[in-house]
Amino acid sequence: MAQFIKIYEDNPNEAAIKKVVEVLRDGGLIIYPTDTVYGLGCDITNTRALERIAKIKGIKLEKANFSFICSDLSNLSDYVKQIDTSTFKILKRALPGPYTFILPGNNDLPKEFRKKKTVGIRVPDNRIVIDIVRMLGNPIVSTSIYDEDEVLEYSTDPELIFEKWQNLVDLVIDGGYGDNVPSTIIDLSGYEPEIVREGKGDIDII
Numbered sequence: 001m002a003q004f005i006k007i008y009e010d011n012p013n014e015a016a017i018k019k020v021v022e023v024l025r026d027g028g029l030i031i032y033p034t035d036t037v038y039g040l041g042c043d044i045t046n047t048r049a050l051e052r053i054a055k056i057k058g059i060k061l062e063k064a065n066f067s068f069i070c071s072d073l074s075n076l077s078d079y080v081k082q083i084d085t086s087t088f089k090i091l092k093r094a095l096p097g098p099y100t101f102i103l104p105g106n107n108d109l110p111k112e113f114r115k116k117k118t119v120g121i122r123v124p125d126n127r128i129v130i131d132i133v134r135m136l137g138n139p140i141v142s143t144s145i146y147d148e149d150e151v152l153e154y155s156t157d158p159e160l161i162f163e164k165w166q167n168l169v170d171l172v173i174d175g176g177y178g179d180n181v182p183s184t185i186i187d188l189s190g191y192e193p194e195i196v197r198e199g200k201g202d203i204d205i206i
Helices: 014-025 047-057 085-094 127-136 158-165
Strands: 003-006 030-032 039-043 067-069 099-104 118-122 140-144 171-174 184-187 194-197
Touching: 003 014, 014 030, 014 039, 014 127, 014 171, 030 127, 030 158, 039 047, 047 140, 085 099, 127 140, 158 171
Parallel strands: 003 171, 030 171, 067 118, 099 184
Antiparallel strands: 030 039, 039 140, 067 140, 099 118, 184 194
């Protein structure tokens, strides 16, 4: 059964963050809060953990469209091809925030994603997940957790999330109630920005 840890966003407890990071380094799966909906994530460098998430989602790992959760834009060049100034300005304006940006991937992507031409990059405006990624030292791969009830679409109550997911993941963070509106997805891999999904983030940012 998964661990259930309460972490307060306005002052994340370092010992609790460390415990989450240890679970990730050990190949564990976590459910954590963001500035939009709760996410399911693992360490980007752990193949076994990536395969577990793909299995839960019922998809082949190489076909999965997972997002990379970064703590800031400083490591962008590890995964993304050189981007122009106007693209970088959009990222600087929008992040951290409720956006997923699709960018051209480079040749240094983890082997599981090397066939992909693009990657989704997220820098959520949420201190809990930012502190986790920073302490981990590399991004976590992430996907949203859906609710079977399509009226709800996303689970927002951490205790209900724990009830449902406790036998599938290794740790669930209670970071307070989540949102039920996902991130806005903007494709910046082409000549012009393209809105893929309108969510919480204001599209006027581009």
